[in-house]
Amino acid sequence: MSDSAARGETEPPSNAEATALARAALREVGRVIVGQDHMVERTLVALVAKGHCLLEGVPGVAKTLAVSTLATVTGGTFNRIQFTPDLVPSDIVGTRIFHPSSERFDTELGPVFANFVLADEINRAPAKVQSSLLEVMAEKQVSLGGHTHALPEPFIVIATQNPIESEGVYPLPEAQRDRFLMKVTVPHPRGHEEMEILRRMSTDPPRAERVLDPVTLSELQAHAEQVQLHQLVADYIVRLVMATREPEAYGLGDLRRVIEIGASPRATLGLAASARALAVIRGRDYVLPDDIRYLARDVMAHRLVLTFDALADGFTTGHVIDRVLGAVAPPHVIWEDPPAGDSDTLVPQR
Structure with missing residues (x-):
C-alpha cells in the first residue's frame, strides 16, 4: 500500500x-x-x-x-x-439582518x-x-x-x-x-x-x-489544466483573437466597418481552457487546432460588439467568427512519439 x-x-x-x-x-x-x-x-x-x-x-x-x-x-x-x-441584489448574494434580541447583525447568505x-x-x-x-x-x-x-x-x-x-x-x-x-x-x-x-x-x-x-x-478540473497546449496552438488562439481587433492585418479589411469592439483577453484564456477540457473528454492529453476551431463560435462570438451599420445589414457575430476562421490558417500539427530515451511528451511539428 x-x-x-x-x-x-x-x-x-x-x-x-x-x-x-x-x-x-x-x-x-x-x-x-x-x-x-x-x-x-x-x-x-x-x-x-x-x-x-x-x-x-x-x-x-x-x-x-x-x-x-x-x-x-x-x-x-x-x-x-x-x-x-x-x-434585488440581496435576493441573490445575501444580506445582513439586524436581530433586536441580540442587538447585532447576522449575515444571511444568498442562493448563489x-x-x-x-x-x-x-x-x-x-x-x-x-x-x-x-x-x-x-x-x-x-x-x-x-x-x-x-x-x-x-x-x-x-x-x-x-x-x-x-x-x-x-x-x-x-x-x-x-x-x-x-x-x-x-x-x-x-x-x-x-x-x-x-x-x-x-x-x-x-x-x-x-x-x-x-x-x-475538482480532480477532473485539475487534470484538464495539465493538458498540453503547444506553442503553435497557443499562437493560433492569439491570431484568431487578434483578427477580431485588427482585421486588416489578416486580410479582413472589410470587417473594420462591421466590428466595433473585438474579442477580449478572456476569449484567449477561454479558448485555451475550454480546448483543454474538450481534449480530456475526447481522450487526449494535448490540444489540437481542430479543438480551437470547434469551440471558437461558442467562446468568441458573444464577446464581439458589432457596429450599428453591420446590425442593420443583418450581420451576426457568428458570421464574423466564420470569416475569421476562414482567413486565419491553423498550424499543421503532426503528433509523433519522441525517440527512445527522450521525454514522453508528444512533440508537435509544423
Whole structure:
C-alpha cells in the first residue's frame, strides 16, 4: 500500500480515467436529455474548464432540465434562481439582518452559495441585479458587510435566456456577457428526436444517477489544466483573437466597418481552457487546432460588439467568427512519439 493510500489520500486520475469519468457523465445526462448533444457537451466543457455558460434558446428546449440533470450527475449542490423584474441584489448574494434580541447583525447568505447556480431567464432582471453576479462569476466570492465569503468549489453559473422576447427584458451588457466562458445557442429538436422525447418523457420520465462527486470533479478540473497546449496552438488562439481587433492585418479589411469592439483577453484564456477540457473528454492529453476551431463560435462570438451599420445589414457575430476562421490558417500539427530515451511528451511539428 502506498503512503498516500495509507493516509486516505486519492491519486489524481490518469488521462484514461478522466476521460472515462467525463464520458460517463455525458452518457448519464443523455439518459434524460434527448438530443441537444451540443448543449450538453458544451456545458460539461464549461464545467471542467472552470467557466460559466450562457444558454440561449426558445422555451421548452430542455435548458433548465439539462442543467439540473448535470448537477445531479456530478453530485454538487444546486440552486435555481428565477430572475424577475422585482428582484434585488440581496435576493441573490445575501444580506445582513439586524436581530433586536441580540442587538447585532447576522449575515444571511444568498442562493448563489451552491456548486451549480442556474440563473433562469437572466435577462428578465434589471441591470443592478445582473451586475450582482459580476464578482460572483469573476472572483467566486461575495462581499457583504466588509467581509468576503468564498463560494463552494467547484462552482459554475449557468444562465438561460429567451431570444424571442422583446418586452420586459434587459439585455445583458458587454461586461456581463464577457464573464461567460461560452454562449451556446440551443435549437429546437429534430423530428426523430421529438418522437423520442414523446416516447421517453410522456410517462415515467427517466432520472439521472450520480456518477461524480465534487471532489472527483475538482480532480477532473485539475487534470484538464495539465493538458498540453503547444506553442503553435497557443499562437493560433492569439491570431484568431487578434483578427477580431485588427482585421486588416489578416486580410479582413472589410470587417473594420462591421466590428466595433473585438474579442477580449478572456476569449484567449477561454479558448485555451475550454480546448483543454474538450481534449480530456475526447481522450487526449494535448490540444489540437481542430479543438480551437470547434469551440471558437461558442467562446468568441458573444464577446464581439458589432457596429450599428453591420446590425442593420443583418450581420451576426457568428458570421464574423466564420470569416475569421476562414482567413486565419491553423498550424499543421503532426503528433509523433519522441525517440527512445527522450521525454514522453508528444512533440508537435509544423
